Amino acid sequence: MSERPPELPEPFKIKMVQKIRLHPREKRKELAEKSGYNVFMLKAEDVFIDLLTDSGTSAMSDHQWAGMIDTNQAYAGSQSFYSLENAMKDIFGFKHFVPVHQGRAAENILFSTIVFPGSYVPNNMHFDTTEANILRNEGTPVNLAIEDAYDTSKVSAFKGNMDTKKLDQFIREKTPSKIPLIMVTVTNNSAGGQPVSMQNVKEISAIAKKHNIAFFIDACRFAENCYFVKQREEGYKGKSIKEIARELFSYADGCTFSAKKEALTNIGGMLCTNNDELFEKLKNLTIVVEGFTTYGGLACRELEAMAIGLYEAIDEEYQAYRHRQIEYLASLLRAGGVPIVEPPGGHAVFVDAKEFLPHIPAEQFPAQALTVQLYIESGVRGVEIGSSCFGKTDEKGRLIPARMELVRLAIPRRAYTDNHLKYVAECLIRLYRKRNQIVGLKRVYAPRLLGHFTARFEPVA
Numbered sequence: 001m002s003e004r005p006p007e008l009p010e011p012f013k014i015k016m017v018q019k020i021r022l023h024p025r026e027k028r029k030e031l032a033e034k035s036g037y038n039v040f041m042l043k044a045e046d047v048f049i050d051l052l053t054d055s056g057t058s059a060m061s062d063h064q065w066a067g068m069i070d071t072n073q074a075y076a077g078s079q080s081f082y083s084l085e086n087a088m089k090d091i092f093g094f095k096h097f098v099p100v101h102q103g104r105a106a107e108n109i110l111f112s113t114i115v116f117p118g119s120y121v122p123n124n125m126h127f128d129t130t131e132a133n134i135l136r137n138e139g140t141p142v143n144l145a146i147e148d149a150y151d152t153s154k155v156s157a158f159k160g161n162m163d164t165k166k167l168d169q170f171i172r173e174k175t176p177s178k179i180p181l182i183m184v185t186v187t188n189n190s191a192g193g194q195p196v197s198m199q200n201v202k203e204i205s206a207i208a209k210k211h212n213i214a215f216f217i218d219a220c221r222f223a224e225n226c227y228f229v230k231q232r233e234e235g236y237k238g239k240s241i242k243e244i245a246r247e248l249f250s251y252a253d254g255c256t257f258s259a260k261k262e263a264l265t266n267i268g269g270m271l272c273t274n275n276d277e278l279f280e281k282l283k284n285l286t287i288v289v290e291g292f293t294t295y296g297g298l299a300c301r302e303l304e305a306m307a308i309g310l311y312e313a314i315d316e317e318y319q320a321y322r323h324r325q326i327e328y329l330a331s332l333l334r335a336g337g338v339p340i341v342e343p344p345g346g347h348a349v350f351v352d353a354k355e356f357l358p359h360i361p362a363e364q365f366p367a368q369a370l371t372v373q374l375y376i377e378s379g380v381r382g383v384e385i386g387s388s389c390f391g392k393t394d395e396k397g398r399l400i401p402a403r404m405e406l407v408r409l410a411i412p413r414r415a416y417t418d419n420h421l422k423y424v425a426e427c428l429i430r431l432y433r434k435r436n437q438i439v440g441l442k443r444v445y446a447p448r449l450l451g452h453f454t455a456r457f458e459p460v461a
């Protein structure tokens, strides 16, 4: 038998640590109740392992911290703006960009400029903030993911893809004049962080060109997506992540980007485009709502951290470690019988709450119930991606449930060790064994847009 080389461990060592605390179970129960059974309302210090999000939670590198101190702070023309511009042009390859304080600011600026009342914006699947920013501009967000995206147990390479037949049909039906832009989200966060293939992006781009519609990428996790392309798509094995990224972005007219994900920073974002005329408008609105175009709502040190972090995100060893760690958590849960979205995505493992809690109907928010119970059980905070987040209400105020009920265990980048994830898996498996004891929730309060952040619940009697 030929011997396999050992799997590589984390390609970094720990230089600074932060103490975390696990409250006793009784206290966690009390805190869950006080939070209105909504983990967004918990204090971070009351959380033991925080898998709420991979957004803004990366551990930054010594190089990023050093760069932040080394830069100069200027209202106009800071050196860090040019560092970031160079990194953006080198990795993304767009002609123009503005930094913004986070991804949704890019969405707000873009959609306020080109989305109009009665218009439609197709995407493989909109993230909650893109959806809300389109609705705020009286457009309609439309999800055209392939059917496989909704099948949590089907294993296939690119479950994040858009259904391009449906897209073409949709455009013909609504007419191109009603569609200010087409988007694709890489990786598809709302469907489990599943990757989109290069082939699919190429096809979407061709359809957009044919109908003369702008095509933007929601690029939050572009590097994780490019690593999947390298691993899974014919013809990319020998290419670097940067080469793959350049090709990906070459098919688009622009992108929105949250640096809180794959620039490995705690805040920041970018809005990029090749379109001169459009950029003129975006630039002017940025100055009104974010700040001057060489800082975009950020301190210049944040721009520097983004510029350095972008290169760390496309580092092959880093991506290999990142994907291996997520697969590690997935493999432990799988072995313990916990139903998860297969294959696991690039930034998180998603637990299928519909299968985990078949006795709780969608009207009682099974994914929310599981999220809260996991906190009570273990001090671990995940997040609901189900009917609280994506459900709608009909004209009588009744819930129209989301298609999927998921609990996302997002893995902050470079922040937790495999041992932390082992604890998470053990607690979740223990919970699975006594899943019959978990009860559903009744929603007692929710605002209209992005209601899941502040919703309140009560256990069903």
Ligand SMILES: *Cc1c(COP(=O)(O)O)cnc(C)c1O
Binding pocket: 055, 102, 103, 104, 105, 127, 129, 130, 185, 189, 218, 220, 257, 258, 259, 260, 268, 269
């Ligand atoms: C996080 C995210 C956004 C929004 O970015 P923020 O920085 O949180 O405002 C948009 N799209 C996707 C896919 C995301 O994951």
